[in-house]
Amino acid sequence: MSRSLKKEAILNTAEALFYDHGFHAVGLKQIINESNVATMTLYNHFSSKEHLIEEILKNRESQYWSYLNSSVEEESHDPFLEIVEAHVKWLNDKGKKGCMFLRAIEEFNGTNNEIESIARNHKNKVLGHLRDLGQKKGYSNYEDIAFQIAVLLEGATSMAEIVGAQQAGNQALCMVETLLQAWRS
C-alpha cells in the first residue's frame, strides 16, 4: 500500500467519523484504528488533529464545488434551479447529516481561527457565486436573491437531517420554482 493510499485512507475515515459525530467527539485513536494505519503514519502526514481537520475541510470544499460546477452549465437558462438540483444531489450523496462547514464554525469559533476561516470563506464564496449568477441573469435585486437561494440551500441541508434528503430536496426545489416564477412576473 503506497504512501498516498494511506493518507487517502486517513482522510476518508476521518471525514466520515468527524461528519457523523463531530470534531471534538471523535478521537485520533478511532481514526487510526478504522483507517488501519499506525499512529506515526498519521502524524507523518498531518502535524496535528486540527491540521487534519483543515485538510479535510479543504477537500470537502473542492468536492462540493465539483458538484455545483458539473451540474450548472455556462449560460444556463435557469442557473438557480440547477444550483438547487446540484445541491440536492450533494445532500443525497454526502450531506445527510448537516453541513460540515457550519459545524466547523460552531465547534472552533474563537478557538481555532484557521479552521473557522476555511469554513466561513467557503460559505461566503457560495454567496458570491449566487450573486454572480443573479447579476448575470439580469436581476436588479440579485443581492437579495442570492441570500434567498442561500437560505433555501441551508434549509434543505438542515431539513435533510430530519426528514431525509429526498423530501427536503423536493421541497426546496418546489420553492425555488415558485420563487423564480414570482421573480419573473
Place this chain on the structure above:
Amino acid sequence: MSRSLKKEAILNTAEALFYDHGFHAVGLKQIINESNVATMTLYNHFSSKEHLIEEILKNRESQYWSYLNSSVEEESHDPFLEIVEAHVKWLNDKGKKGCMFLRAIEEFNGTNNEIESIARNHKNKVLGHLRDLGQKKGYSNYEDIAFQIAVLLEGATSMAEIVGAQQAGNQALCMVETLLQAWRS
C-alpha cells in the same frame, strides 16, 4: 444563594457554553468555574454531564415554544408569517449560532438515544404544528407547505450564523411573503 439559584446558574452557564462551542468541546470544569459552584453542587443537581444536557435541551425547547406561542394568535390571518417573525425574534435573542437541537442530534446520534430523541421529537413537533396551521387555514397541500416553511426556518437559522440574524431573518420573511402570495393565487 439558595439551592435553586445555583441550579439556575449552572443551567444558564452550561447552555451558553454548549451553544457557543458544542457539547463535547466544553468540559464540566469550565461550567463549574464560570457558574461559581462546587463540583458536587453540580452533581447533586444533575447526575451526569449528559443528564445536564438533557435538561438544557428541555428548557430550551420550552423557551422556543414560548416565542412561537406568544407571537402567533389563535385564528391569525397569516399564521405562517407570524411564525417566521417569531422565529426571527428567537434568532435575534438566542439563535445567532445555529440550532442547538440539530447539533445535539449530530453530536449524539448513535451514542445517546435519550438526547437524540429529545432533539428529534422537538423538530417533529414543530413540523406537526406547521401542518396543523396549514390545515386550519384550509390549504389542501398543507403537508408540503409545512415542510417548506420548515425549510425556511432552518435556512434562516443557518444563514444567521453567516450573515447575521437580521439579514437572514429579513430574507426569510421576504420569501414567505412571496410564497404566500403564490399559494393564494
Place this chain on the structure above:
DNA sequence: TATTTAATAGAAAGAACGTTCTATTTAAAT
C-alpha cells in the same frame, strides 16, 4: 546489494476528561 526512506506496533508522556471522595463550612430545622 547497500542504503535510505516509510510504515509499523505499541509504550509512554502529560494534560484533560467525567466522576467520586473527603473533610470542612454554612445554613436549616428541631
Place this chain on the structure above:
DNA sequence: ATTTAAATAGAACGTTCTTTCTATTAAATA
C-alpha cells in the same frame, strides 16, 4: 443550642485525549 442536612473547595481516581518516542520491519532507490 443541637442536630441534621447542603454546599463548599479541592484532591484523587481511572480513563481518555493528543502527541511523542522507540525499536522493528518493509519498500524503494541507488
